[in-house]
Amino acid sequence: MQHPRFLAYSVLVHVTFVAVLVLSLDWSTKPKPAPHVIQATAVDESKIKAEMDKLRLADEKKKKLEAAQQKKLDDAKKASKREEQRLADLKKKREAERRKLKAEEKKRRVEEKKRKTEEQKRKAAEKQRKVEEKKRRDVEKKRVAEERRLKEEKQARKQAQLEKLKAEERALEQKMRQEEEARIKQAEERKRQAELERVRKEEARIRQQQLAEEQRRLDAAREREYQSIVDKHVEIIRQKVERNWLRPAGSVKGLVCTVKVRIIPGGDVLDVRITKGSGNSVFDRSVETAVLKASPLPLPKDRALFDRFRELEFIFDPEG
Amino acid sequence: MKVILRSLLLLVISLGGSAQAALTIEITRGVKGAMPIAIVPFGWEGAKPAAPMDVAALVTADLYRSGRFSPLPEHDMLSRPNDPEKRVNFKNWRVLGVESLVVGKMRAIANGQYEVKFILFDVFRSTQITGQTFIVGGKASDLRAMAHQISDIIYEALLDERGAFNTRIAYVTQSRDRAGKPRYSLQVADADGFGPQEILYSSEPLMSPAWSPQGKSLAYVTFENGRPAIYTQDIWTGKREKVSSFRGINGAPAWSPDGTRLALVLSKGGSPDIYILDLLSKKLTRLTRSYAIDTEPVWTPGGDAIVFTSDRGGKPQLYQVTLSGRQVKRLTFEGEYNARATLSPDGKMVAMVHGNGNQYRIAVMDMENGAMQVLTDTTLDESPSFAPNGSMIIYATESQNKGVLSAVSVDGRVRQRLILQEGDAREPVWSPYSR
Numbered sequence: 001m002q003h004p005r006f007l008a009y010s011v012l013v014h015v016t017f018v019a020v021l022v023l024s025l026d027w028s029t030k031p032k033p034a035p036h037v038i039q040a041t042a043v044d045e046s047k048i049k050a051e052m053d054k055l056r057l058a059d060e061k062k063k064k065l066e067a068a069q070q071k072k073l074d075d076a077k078k079a080s081k082r083e084e085q086r087l088a089d090l091k092k093k094r095e096a097e098r099r100k101l102k103a104e105e106k107k108r109r110v111e112e113k114k115r116k117t118e119e120q121k122r123k124a125a126e127k128q129r130k131v132e133e134k135k136r137r138d139v140e141k142k143r144v145a146e147e148r149r150l151k152e153e154k155q156a157r158k159q160a161q162l163e164k165l166k167a168e169e170r171a172l173e174q175k176m177r178q179e180e181e182a183r184i185k186q187a188e189e190r191k192r193q194a195e196l197e198r199v200r201k202e203e204a205r206i207r208q209q210q211l212a213e214e215q216r217r218l219d220a221a222r223e224r225e226y227q228s229i230v231d232k233h234v235e236i237i238r239q240k241v242e243r244n245w246l247r248p249a250g251s252v253k254g255l256v257c258t259v260k261v262r263i264i265p266g267g268d269v270l271d272v273r274i275t276k277g278s279g280n281s282v283f284d285r286s287v288e289t290a291v292l293k294a295s296p297l298p299l300p301k302d303r304a305l306f307d308r309f310r311e312l313e314f315i316f317d318p319e320g
Numbered sequence: 321m322k323v324i325l326r327s328l329l330l331l332v333i334s335l336g337g338s339a340q341a342a343l344t345i346e347i348t349r350g351v352k353g354a355m356p357i358a359i360v361p362f363g364w365e366g367a368k369p370a371a372p373m374d375v376a377a378l379v380t381a382d383l384y385r386s387g388r389f390s391p392l393p394e395h396d397m398l399s400r401p402n403d404p405e406k407r408v409n410f411k412n413w414r415v416l417g418v419e420s421l422v423v424g425k426m427r428a429i430a431n432g433q434y435e436v437k438f439i440l441f442d443v444f445r446s447t448q449i450t451g452q453t454f455i456v457g458g459k460a461s462d463l464r465a466m467a468h469q470i471s472d473i474i475y476e477a478l479l480d481e482r483g484a485f486n487t488r489i490a491y492v493t494q495s496r497d498r499a500g501k502p503r504y505s506l507q508v509a510d511a512d513g514f515g516p517q518e519i520l521y522s523s524e525p526l527m528s529p530a531w532s533p534q535g536k537s538l539a540y541v542t543f544e545n546g547r548p549a550i551y552t553q554d555i556w557t558g559k560r561e562k563v564s565s566f567r568g569i570n571g572a573p574a575w576s577p578d579g580t581r582l583a584l585v586l587s588k589g590g591s592p593d594i595y596i597l598d599l600l601s602k603k604l605t606r607l608t609r610s611y612a613i614d615t616e617p618v619w620t621p622g623g624d625a626i627v628f629t630s631d632r633g634g635k636p637q638l639y640q641v642t643l644s645g646r647q648v649k650r651l652t653f654e655g656e657y658n659a660r661a662t663l664s665p666d667g668k669m670v671a672m673v674h675g676n677g678n679q680y681r682i683a684v685m686d687m688e689n690g691a692m693q694v695l696t697d698t699t700l701d702e703s704p705s706f707a708p709n710g711s712m713i714i715y716a717t718e719s720q721n722k723g724v725l726s727a728v729s730v731d732g733r734v735r736q737r738l739i740l741q742e743g744d745a746r747e748p749v750w751s752p753y754s755r
Binding site: 288 | 343344345346347348350351352353355356414417419442478479480481
């Protein structure tokens with residue numbers, strides 16, 4: 001039986017298939033060139049939290065920094081008053097300072113903006129990451145589901161195949177059994193037919209034989225009848241020819257003359273041909289004349305018999 | 321067994337249907353008889369109202385007398401074709417069963433001569449068998465000879481043997497002259513008895529004429545000197561010669577086939593015996609030596625033996641003696657009297673006077689098997705003599721106490737008296753073919 005081997009093959013094929021599928025799935029889930037965030041993000045949530053804390057600390061530090069800067073600014077103002085002159089100078093210096101501050105503000109705003117943008121970017125990335133994660137999970141889920149499905153399918157297929165094989169086997173068996181039965185039945189039928197045929201043939205043969213026998217008997221009877229008619233007419237013809245044969249009175253003995261005589265249906269002699277002459281012209285002529293004088297020769301009324309009289313042979317043998 | 325096989329074979333063949341063997345019919349019996357012939361009166365063309373002779377009638381008589389033909393009587397003829405040049409309607413003859421037909425014509429030509437033409441037809445084959453044209457003189461004997469020749473031609477054409485119609489017979493007549501004295505005469509006539517000519521006459525008995533093989537001379541016994549003597553005589557010149565006149569009987573001369581010797585009967589040695597006389601040297605040889613009567617010698621055709629009559633057995637019977645060995649054997653055993661032998665030209669048949677009680681008839685015997693057949697039914701027949709073709713025998717018989725000549729066919733079927741002008745005829749002898 002080859003089925004187990006087929007089964008093994010099948011299993012192998014399925015395993016291979018699934019493996020290929022999994023591999024190809026890995027390949028397909030490989031993300032597009034990702035932002036570095038991804039690199040930072042790990043599967044670990046604690047890391048994320050740490051990051052968040054770090055960000056908040058930086059924020060608070062900055063705020064403190066800003067308050068210090070404000071106080072410093074107030075002190076400066078007071079010094080200005082005191083130092084009017086120097087104020088002017090200071091004004092100038094403050095202007096410069098303010099411009100510097102302004103520039104720094106601008107710079108800060110730009111940085112803020114930049115930070116915000118980056119936050120946004122980060123948030124988007126996060127969102128993206130979450131989407132990706134979800135997607136990944138979905139894919140995983142899908143993969144698992146697919147795997148399960150495939151497995152189930154495979155199982156089912158295997159089962160089905162098994163079933164099918166079994167069914168086929170059964171069917172085959174059934175078929176074979178049926179065929180065997182049919183064969184036996186056929187053989188029996190053939191045998192029966194042959195026997196029937198034999199009997200039929202035998203009967204036909206016997207019938208044929210009987211018919212032939214009957215035909216032979218009829219033929220023989222008809223032939224006997226024909227023969228008796230022929231014999232009768234041969235005798236009548238003989239007598240007529242003998243009546244017409246003037247045997248030459250010559251003293252030569254032992255003369256025999258054979259002639260072939262062709263007759264037409266009325267019995268008239270068509271011609272007389274000497275096939276074996278006696279060597280004596282008078283004797284031969286007397287023979288020819290006898291046949292010609294006996295014309296027409298008395299033939300049977302039954303035209304069917306004419307053929308036998310179409311050509312006659314006469315042997316004139318006075319000592320015969 | 322053979323018959324069964326043959327009939328089986330026949331059955332097979334006939335059942336087979338094809339390739340049938342021709343039926344074979346054996347004919348063993350025929351009619352013994354004469355050949356039906358018709359000799360139509362010849363046509364005549366001449367100044368005179370009728371022909372000088374009826375050729376057809378003479379030919380008819382000849383052929384009939386031979387016993388081999390049965391000519392159709394003229395009044396039975398359905399038509400009378402008389403010109404051999406014209407087409408003949410053979411049907412008219414077939415219905416009558418005539419197998420052969422003779423059509424002829426006679427025409428007067430210059431110098432009193434005649435042209436005679438005839439054709440012999442085969443009626444059933446519608447063919448001409450033979451024919452001939454003659455120029456003949458006006459003398460009756462010439463015309464007769466011509467007619468006999470026609471008979472011979474027809475006879476030979478149809479029977480494949482020579483005719484004997486143009487031969488002659490010699491015979492002796494006895495009459496009385498005006499003074500009442502006996503008159504013996506040696507006559508020679510045509511074979512049909514016509515035209516007799518006297519060769520010799522005598523007041524003393526003449527006996528036993530015998531032809532020389534050439535047919536030119538006759539030997540005979542004459543008592544002209546008061547006692548028997550044998551003479552030979554040339555029939556044309558009349559020249560005669562005495563060849564034997566011994567003491568006692570000189571009788572029954574018979575010429576040898578070569579013509580050089582005579583067999584004769586002499587009693588000079590006591591009882592009559594057969595002697596051979598050499599005609600040239602005159603040497604005489606004695607052939608038989610018995611106390612009985614040995615007489616009437618005839619030569620066998622080969623010339624090596626003599627058949628004769630002898631009563632050495634008590635009654636006259638035929639014997640044969642060889643010339644060389646002198647062996648004698650008896651030929652006839654049937655009947656108490658068999659004498660006066662005559663041999664057929666082929667030597668196969670011997671004819672004789674066959675006596676039974678007081679009936680003497682002509683009989684023939686087959687030399688091979690001794691079968692005897694009596695040919696005549698008269699009572700005092702004598703002197704049979706074969707025709708040179710062996711077809712007929714002429715003999716003498718008595719009618720109203722008068723000797724007459726008759727001819728009988730060798731099968732005995734036809735006997736016919738010869739019409740003779742005169743007398744009491746005896747001892748006819750048929751001539752050989754003249755050579």
